Amino acid sequence: MEKLDIFVKGVGTGREQAVRGLISNGFDIDAIYDQTPIPHNGCRKPRTRRV
Template sequence: MSTGIFGFKARRRATPFAAQTVTANALRTVEDQGLTQAKVRIKGPGPGRDGALQAIRYGPIRLVSIEDITPLPHNGCRPPKKRRM
């Protein structure tokens, strides 16, 4: 599912409310199929992450665990060369 399906355009797509709306709708769909409990794995930063977590926590499905699988850099990218004058 994506936020564009629910009428969110441009800047409003990246809001916590849009993420909460999409997640709540996805939970209703999954609940109709008979799912009662779930393990949640969250990847990446952003404002939509917290909104989605709230929708999952207050939704009809029981949470077994929440796991953060955001990749972390070991040393990061190589910095640019020093400027020579």
């Protein structure tokens, strides 16, 4: 392998640690793509319950 393209999904520290782990193991990273799903106001949220 010469270069890696990394596709990450989601938020948090786990994805950053995974990328750092690949770098520390000597992998040459060409690009990092963020594929976190972002809603475009699709479904309506259920109403809040009133007691």
